[in-house]
Amino acid sequence: MYAYTGKILYIDLTTGNHKTGRFDESFAKDYIGGTGFGIKMLIDNLKPGTDAFDPENPLIYVSGATTGTMVPCTASKFGVFAKSPATGLLGEAYSTGQWGAELRATGYDILVITGKAPKPVYIWIDDGAVQIRKASHLWGKTTWEAEDVIRDELGDQNIRVSGIGQAGENLNRLACLINDRFRAAGRTGLGAVMGSKNLKAVALRGTHDVRVADPDGLMDLNKDLYERAKGPLTAKYRTMGTPANMLIHNAQGALPTRNYQSASFDGAEKVSGEVLNEKYVTKIQGCSACPCRCEHIAKAKSGRFEGAASRMEYEPMMAFGPYCGVDDMNAVIKAIEFCNLYGVDAIGAGIVVGFAMECYEKGLITKDDTGGLELRFGNGEAMVDMVRKMSVREDIGDVMAEGVMRAAEKIGQGSEHFAMHIKGLELTGYDLRGLKTCALGYLVSRRGGDHQRHGSYGWDLSGKVDRYKAEPERGALVMGDEDFYCIIDSIIICKFTRAIWKGYDEIAKVYSLVTGIPMTGGEMKRAGERMSNLARLFNIREGMTRSDEKLPARIMEDPIPDGVAKGAVVTPEEVDILLDGYFDARGWTRQGVPTRGKLEELGLSAYAYIAEGGQAT
Amino acid sequence: MANVRVQYFGSIRAAAGTPEEETARGENATVFQLLLELADAYGKAFRGEILDESGERLRDDVTLTVNGAIINHSAAYEMRLRPGDLLALFPIFPGGG
Ligand code: SF4
Numbered sequence: 001m002y003a004y005t006g007k008i009l010y011i012d013l014t015t016g017n018h019k020t021g022r023f024d025e026s027f028a029k030d031y032i033g034g035t036g037f038g039i040k041m042l043i044d045n046l047k048p049g050t051d052a053f054d055p056e057n058p059l060i061y062v063s064g065a066t067t068g069t070m071v072p073c074t075a076s077k078f079g080v081f082a083k084s085p086a087t088g089l090l091g092e093a094y095s096t097g098q099w100g101a102e103l104r105a106t107g108y109d110i111l112v113i114t115g116k117a118p119k120p121v122y123i124w125i126d127d128g129a130v131q132i133r134k135a136s137h138l139w140g141k142t143t144w145e146a147e148d149v150i151r152d153e154l155g156d157q158n159i160r161v162s163g164i165g166q167a168g169e170n171l172n173r174l175a176c177l178i179n180d181r182f183r184a185a186g187r188t189g190l191g192a193v194m195g196s197k198n199l200k201a202v203a204l205r206g207t208h209d210v211r212v213a214d215p216d217g218l219m220d221l222n223k224d225l226y227e228r229a230k231g232p233l234t235a236k237y238r239t240m241g242t243p244a245n246m247l248i249h250n251a252q253g254a255l256p257t258r259n260y261q262s263a264s265f266d267g268a269e270k271v272s273g274e275v276l277n278e279k280y281v282t283k284i285q286g287c288s289a290c291p292c293r294c295e296h297i298a299k300a301k302s303g304r305f306e307g308a309a310s311r312m313e314y315e316p317m318m319a320f321g322p323y324c325g326v327d328d329m330n331a332v333i334k335a336i337e338f339c340n341l342y343g344v345d346a347i348g349a350g351i352v353v354g355f356a357m358e359c360y361e362k363g364l365i366t367k368d369d370t371g372g373l374e375l376r377f378g379n380g381e382a383m384v385d386m387v388r389k390m391s392v393r394e395d396i397g398d399v400m401a402e403g404v405m406r407a408a409e410k411i412g413q414g415s416e417h418f419a420m421h422i423k424g425l426e427l428t429g430y431d432l433r434g435l436k437t438c439a440l441g442y443l444v445s446r447r448g449g450d451h452q453r454h455g456s457y458g459w460d461l462s463g464k465v466d467r468y469k470a471e472p473e474r475g476a477l478v479m480g481d482e483d484f485y486c487i488i489d490s491i492i493i494c495k496f497t498r499a500i501w502k503g504y505d506e507i508a509k510v511y512s513l514v515t516g517i518p519m520t521g522g523e524m525k526r527a528g529e530r531m532s533n534l535a536r537l538f539n540i541r542e543g544m545t546r547s548d549e550k551l552p553a554r555i556m557e558d559p560i561p562d563g564v565a566k567g568a569v570v571t572p573e574e575v576d577i578l579l580d581g582y583f584d585a586r587g588w589t590r591q592g593v594p595t596r597g598k599l600e601e602l603g604l605s606a607y608a609y610i611a612e613g614g615q616a617t
Numbered sequence: 618m619a620n621v622r623v624q625y626f627g628s629i630r631a632a633a634g635t636p637e638e639e640t641a642r643g644e645n646a647t648v649f650q651l652l653l654e655l656a657d658a659y660g661k662a663f664r665g666e667i668l669d670e671s672g673e674r675l676r677d678d679v680t681l682t683v684n685g686a687i688i689n690h691s692a693a694y695e696m697r698l699r700p701g702d703l704l705a706l707f708p709i710f711p712g713g714g
Binding site: 231232235236237239240242244245247248251252273274314457458460461462463464467496499564 | 624626627628630631632662664665666677678679680681682685686687688689690692705707708709710
């Protein structure tokens, strides 16, 4: 096996010990990398029913098959897994930048951290050498401050750091891991898992090369991939990037606005990608070995937030713009900067603030709760302050740090109706009421309310299906998307460059050229299905049932009030049609449980006990 | 097909250099033929934004709407616009991590 060293570094923070384990070629062939490694390692290393904040919940870093190689738009990626404090299910997030390539350079492919240090620490991996170092002086610092101190004390400004800010230390269930300043493994609260271990960061430096099986063959294919990555298929990311979605979703009646009270925003123009590019973007940069270079770095220009800087993407801009009714780009940039500094999911945080704003406007919380903040839609300053308050658990921020599902349970008074989450994870920037294939993708997403495990909005937005119609056939479409995304996230291919890849066959070819492991497109597809099934089993083992696959009440009861999608809603009957169609397509029972036959077909018989409601033998 | 309005969004707008126009191009033409004419007028970057490598088919990751309703790409090869219709072109963005 090439590329992979097969080395897994296990670190126990309770004892301070570490050891090296190994995986073999069959593990790599069956689980590919990234997503596959993460799901497999988590299900095998977590005792069922363990709480997300229990020291024995493993925090698992995984590299992709091509991480650290020259394969464009894949080289910098890594994934992080643990049981999620937000959903109590599979916790999963990906990041890019430089950290992933550095992990491969240390000689380890997978890092598994368990236990809890008696006092704050950080982990320092210098090639094969592992140290657990004191971090009391870093506790209470932002992610950027901590990175600076770590680099200074280790005497190397090129050390790569993935770590938490105050949100993770305070067990904020939206806390994330930040690396390379602007990059986040953002969703499902994995920063809080790190914080629960008294762990501030993982710092890396490596010198190992990643050896590929067929350098000449790979170079030939790489040339072609580079050309495609620089061509028209990715031009939209270079010119304006995802912030272009602001006006696009606005025109399509798909822009979640004021906590889903509308699907279009009168101030969209002011917080659009067009205005961002024209007035606020100061720098465009890229990740390791990526010719696409899509990172738009923006700076706030005036007012209280002048000088704030952030990498800008549609999702956090939506969350802190329309979702909170804010049309001040300076406040949006500052809120996202705070998310990077305090280490909190910049999508989820905006959804939580929007929820808090609606609670405030409805009188469910008052100025006494907010510490004097006039927390109305449109108040950018209050929004920014709420990000800080959530991160340090101050005033109502303490309740909001639990995420909208738990906050609504606490606040009550009907707030559950507009708590916009699925399985405890806050929704992202597609109004599901008028995008029904997408709604199914969110419903069954293994990490909760999210577009990134399927990308199924593509069917609705391309007009290949009727966006307003729910029909059983959507199940097969979402299944196909999910399994393909499993493979994309196992290699790990940047989704922005998804279009340059010619399907499973080409991905399998690259995998073989890199690892030397024979692989066909068909085997790759099957591996994607295996991952989807194993993730389902993990969630079932942690207690998930079909009844958890439900949409927020507002999506099912409050039709879109205006715009081109006016009147759209997803009824409970439509949810059933979509779920039945999906489970049938998967070959699962109508309760969403994989059958023994399906598991045998995928080589997962060892996990059939979960589907059958038993225990491991 | 006089006086059809065409709106451009995102990177398609950047390539066209205008957010919106009224056009009498492609009278009696289908939506797709109008798009080919626009591609001829706006050049390579615009063409790359809406057409695939062959130059003969629409890219999968493009949304077309007529009067606010999303249309199936296959309809674009048949549908003829009427005066006053609003055609809009949007890129679709698969997202991050
Ligand atoms: S396309 Fe953008 S986000 Fe993706 S790897 Fe390249 S620079 Fe990074």
